[in-house]
Amino acid sequence: MSYTLDVRDLADLARGAALLGTGGGGDPYIGRLLVEQALRDGPGTITVLDPAELGDDDLVIPTAQMGAPTVMVEKIPRGDEAVAALRALEVHLGRRADATMPIECGGINSMIPLLVAARTGLPVVDADGMGRAFPELQMETFSVYGVPGSPLAIGGENGETVVIDTGADNKRLEWLARGIAIRLGGVAHIAEYAMSGADVKRTAVPNTLTLGLRIGRALRTAREEHRDPVEALAETMSGTLYDKVRVLFRGKVVDVERRTVAGFARGSATLAAFEGGGRLELTFQNENLVARADGEVRCVVPDLICVLEADSGEPITTEGLRYGQRAVVVGISAPDLMRSPEALAVFGPGAFGLEVGFRPVEDLVSL
Amino acid sequence: MSYTLDVRDLADLARGAALLGTGGGGDPYIGRLLVEQALRDGPGTITVLDPAELGDDDLVIPTAQMGAPTVMVEKIPRGDEAVAALRALEVHLGRRADATMPIECGGINSMIPLLVAARTGLPVVDADGMGRAFPELQMETFSVYGVPGSPLAIGGENGETVVIDTGADNKRLEWLARGIAIRLGGVAHIAEYAMSGADVKRTAVPNTLTLGLRIGRALRTAREEHRDPVEALAETMSGTLYDKVRVLFRGKVVDVERRTVAGFARGSATLAAFEGGGRLELTFQNENLVARADGEVRCVVPDLICVLEADSGEPITTEGLRYGQRAVVVGISAPDLMRSPEALAVFGPGAFGLEVGFRPVEDLVSL
Numbered sequence: 013m014s015y016t017l018d019v020r021d022l023a024d025l026a027r028g029a030a031l032l033g034t035g036g037g038g039d040p041y042i043g044r045l046l047v048e049q050a051l052r053d054g055p056g057t058i059t060v061l062d063p064a065e066l067g068d069d070d071l072v073i074p075t076a077q078m079g080a081p082t083v084m085v086e087k088i089p090r091g092d093e094a095v096a097a098l099r100a101l102e103v104h105l106g107r108r109a110d111a112t113m114p115i116e117c118g119g120i121n122s123m124i125p126l127l128v129a130a131r132t133g134l135p136v137v138d139a140d141g142m143g144r145a146f147p148e149l150q151m152e153t154f155s156v157y158g159v160p161g162s163p164l165a166i167g168g169e170n171g172e173t174v175v176i177d178t179g180a181d182n183k184r185l186e187w188l189a190r191g192i193a194i195r196l197g198g199v200a201h202i203a204e205y206a207m208s209g210a211d212v213k214r215t216a217v218p219n220t221l222t223l224g225l226r227i228g229r230a231l232r233t234a235r236e237e238h239r240d241p242v243e244a245l246a247e248t249m250s251g252t253l254y255d256k257v258r259v260l261f262r263g264k265v266v267d268v269e270r271r272t273v274a275g276f277a278r279g280s281a282t283l284a285a286f287e288g289g290g291r292l293e294l295t296f297q298n299e300n301l302v303a304r305a306d307g308e309v310r311c312v313v314p315d316l317i318c319v320l321e322a323d324s325g326e327p328i329t330t331e332g333l334r335y336g337q338r339a340v341v342v343g344i345s346a347p348d349l350m351r352s353p354e355a356l357a358v359f360g361p362g363a364f365g366l367e368v369g370f371r372p373v374e375d376l377v378s379l
Numbered sequence: 380m381s382y383t384l385d386v387r388d389l390a391d392l393a394r395g396a397a398l399l400g401t402g403g404g405g406d407p408y409i410g411r412l413l414v415e416q417a418l419r420d421g422p423g424t425i426t427v428l429d430p431a432e433l434g435d436d437d438l439v440i441p442t443a444q445m446g447a448p449t450v451m452v453e454k455i456p457r458g459d460e461a462v463a464a465l466r467a468l469e470v471h472l473g474r475r476a477d478a479t480m481p482i483e484c485g486g487i488n489s490m491i492p493l494l495v496a497a498r499t500g501l502p503v504v505d506a507d508g509m510g511r512a513f514p515e516l517q518m519e520t521f522s523v524y525g526v527p528g529s530p531l532a533i534g535g536e537n538g539e540t541v542v543i544d545t546g547a548d549n550k551r552l553e554w555l556a557r558g559i560a561i562r563l564g565g566v567a568h569i570a571e572y573a574m575s576g577a578d579v580k581r582t583a584v585p586n587t588l589t590l591g592l593r594i595g596r597a598l599r600t601a602r603e604e605h606r607d608p609v610e611a612l613a614e615t616m617s618g619t620l621y622d623k624v625r626v627l628f629r630g631k632v633v634d635v636e637r638r639t640v641a642g643f644a645r646g647s648a649t650l651a652a653f654e655g656g657g658r659l660e661l662t663f664q665n666e667n668l669v670a671r672a673d674g675e676v677r678c679v680v681p682d683l684i685c686v687l688e689a690d691s692g693e694p695i696t697t698e699g700l701r702y703g704q705r706a707v708v709v710g711i712s713a714p715d716l717m718r719s720p721e722a723l724a725v726f727g728p729g730a731f732g733l734e735v736g737f738r739p740v741e742d743l744v745s746l
Binding site: 104170171172173174175176177178179181184187188190191192194195196 | 471557
């Protein structure tokens with residue numbers, strides 16, 4: 013069902029999107045401030061469009077930010093770069109968009125399409141192509157199920173535009189766009205995966221903006237009511253496409269190793285158990301990719317590995333990890349369309365160079 | 380005057396273009412092979428169009444290759460990349476080109492527009508925007524006199540295209556295009572500085588393809604007749620816009636230091652005099668930028684610093700410099716429109732970070 017979103021929903025959505033970001037996707041806080049500003053300056057509300065209500069021939073142009081989350085928190089966007097990218101792609105295609113959409117529901121990319129919507133009046137489709145956050149542009153259910161990312165348009169902070177077309181080769185598209193993102197200072201705003209309403213219904217993970225909003229509300233309410241955030245999270249996920257929630261570990265951050273390299277934030281973090289000698293190691297490339305407890309895999313990409321502050325339930329991003337934080341690490345099952353062999357080939361552990369096979373979190377960790 | 384060029388002219392033009400490349404611009408040898416192939420497969424001749432005969436409203440789209448010369452000799456183009464770039468720019472502009480043109484008459488970029496001409500049937504305008512070779516895209520008389528490089532189109536070897544628009548900011552255009560060139564493996568084929576016939580007449584260095592052809596013929600004839608190549612070169616340049624020719628040094632290459640960094644070939648070479656203890660040091664970024672004899676500047680960019688094999692008069696590129704080569708180093712005056720304060724701001728010594736002021740070669744070295 014379609015509905016309108018207003019400024020009071022943004023804090024909850026940002027919290028839920030941070031959780032779906034699985035440590036990456038960029039901190040949605042800055043995106044939220046930009047959307048709030050645009051809503052105050054403009055229409056006041058944003059239409060969230062259920063994908064089921066899209067016309068098959070509607071043109072949907074997703075918008076996003078790409079870059080290292082470590083840079084995103086230091087280099088604040090001007091606010092109109094993603095609109096410029098959308099407009100450049102419209103000119104290139106010779107057609108106006110009927111709606112925008114996230115390519116990624118986790119992290120700041122839950123907010124960028126809202127910013128475009130608030131500035132242009134376009135509705136935002138309640139769906140995305142990652143069902144979480146991933147570090148590279150070809151890691152999309154759109155791509156897995158046959159929608160090309162090309163042509164892709166980039167809008168920079170000085171009004172520059174770049175349009176890249178690599179045909180069906182989405183990995184090459186990522187490679188070239190990342191080159192421009194690096195030269196723009198580590199972050200670029202993009203419009204890509206332009207597609208018909210029919211293709212959205214066929215290839216997107218549905219209702220993920222609404223899911224982010226519900227997760228954020230649940231975590232806030234749990235805190236207000238002094239309830240266990242993981243319990244509230246499990247209740248929220250029940251009945252959705254993400255219905256298995258497992259506690260992987262509870263402990264304290266004792267080591268973080270992180271570097272920004274080739275346009276990504278790469279590294280690892282170690283947590284020590286509150287009680288006993290157990291340790292959990294997280295490996296990340298922007299997002300958490302694998303969690304190993306005492307060397308044994310507990311959860312692996314594309315299943316979601318989320319680090320929450322133990323008391324408040326507030327999600328912690330990989331660039332926000334600090335020595336001494338008390339955390340609970342949660343694994344969440346990815347939707348089935350993200351666990352197919354075609355999907356695992358694009359964003360399973362092998363796609364990140366991990367020498368680990370995919371196993372569902374519900375098989376690795378019992379309730 | 381316009382005329383036709385055929386396959387027999389290419390060796391001479393390549394030799395002359397190598398000299399005008401002032402050590403850089405990429406070895407024209409590979410470009411020449413590509414043009415020969417295209418002429419055998421196609422029309423057999425190419426029309427070289429005198430800029431004076433262009434209609435003021437004609438659309439001229441220059442074509443070129445960009446990248447490190449060290450890479451260009453190892454990564455052979457497929458041959459249709461520059462045509463793809465031209466076509467992508469035509470689509471972006473919504474208009475077909477009436478002619479192509481070099482942006483750079485020195486090195487391989489004398490050949491790339493001929494390749495496009497042989498494959499498309501378009502004429503090539505006998506003019507360029509560098510009057511020699513330079514390492515960066517904003518270093519153009521077009522740019523100096525107000526024609527923007529944007530939009531720029533890139534064609535890659537896998538059929539990918541990129542269109543970059545940075546408005547009037549040609550330095551930013553260079554920065555972003557270089558990022559793509561690096562990601563394409565160090566070389567990209569481009570179409571840029573699309574302009575009217577009127578703008579060509581106002582901003583281009585005229586008749587530089589013909590100049591390259593005449594230089595190449597003169598050096599070959601001198602060799603065949605056992606004449607001094609420098610004497611033949613000076614005769615050829617007399618009466619052209621490049622009419623001061625000076626011998627800077629005669630000696631043997633005793634040291635070469637070269638690295639490919641950030642998409643450029645940077646380094647220096649030292650020559651020791653055949654007689655006495657004198658030394659000449661050449662500093663280059665793709666092209667020779669400054670020649671110092673025993674620490675004293677003898678010639679500096681944008682004047683041309685050309686290294687010729689002492690006996691044959693064959694030009695030696697910076698990537699072709701080897702220990703033990705016997706060479707004569709020649710300085711040639713750049714045309715007046717390349718020595719104006721506006722021009723020196725864009726491609727004078729300060730633009731390369733050299734702490735040397737520009738002084739004309741004819742003031743630095745007497746006849």
